[in-house]
Amino acid sequence: MNYQMPSGLLHRSRYGEDIIIGVVDTGIWQESKSFSDQGYGPVPSRWKGVCQVGEAWDRSNCSRKIIGARFYSAGVPEEILKTDYLSPRGIDTHGTHMASTTAGSVVEAGSFHGSPRALRVAARPAPALPCVLAAIDDAILDGVDVLSLLLAHPEENSFGALHAVQKGITVVYAAGNDGPSPQTLENTAPWVITVAASKTDRSFPTVITLGNKQQITV
Secondary structure, three states: OOOOOOOOHHHHOHHHOOOEEEEEEOOOOOOOHHHOOOOOOOOOOOOOOOEOOEOOEOHHHOOOOEEEEOOOOOOOOHHHHOOOOOOOOOOOOHHHHHHHHHHOOOOOOOOOOOOOOOOEEEEEEOOOHHHHHHHHHHHHHHOOOEEEEOOOOHHHOHHHHHHHHHOOOEEEEEOOOOOOOOOOOOOOOOOOEEEOOOOOOOOOOOEEEOOOOOEEEO
């Protein structure tokens, strides 16, 4: 969440303190400064997840910031498995980039207009549809508050996301990478939040009305 927020909003939300975000992507490198747990309190007692060990990843890689991690391989072609870690660690940096954008700690000279201070990350590499559905089910059972899915074809698993929403979890999808041409939004499921990024230097403020009638400009 390294983007500009309305003045005081992050402060009033206590910078997301103790919110648990499950990130479904390609894996994570916990060595990043964005995942430092310095200054963090105990892991929330409602957390029921695990720190699954695997190649180049043991229980010491989890912390008070990365509180849990799982990895999945069902349905993944053998040739792909041979090119990646069989663990929550990802061979590329996409998962690390996305997890730090979603829930990264403040990093000196690396955060734009501040960042939530205490969001907890539960990393879940899931490179194939069966893996994604399993990751969603595990996230529900583990006790995440928010599920962030950064996937290439969200329409294939949107009903799995509906299952999470029915359990009270906020589900957020990436809009895809095919813009800026028209009609390139990859996820239109009405039960999730779809988020896009922009390189434009213009501002497009939008008023969001919450269930309690409170209005927030973003």
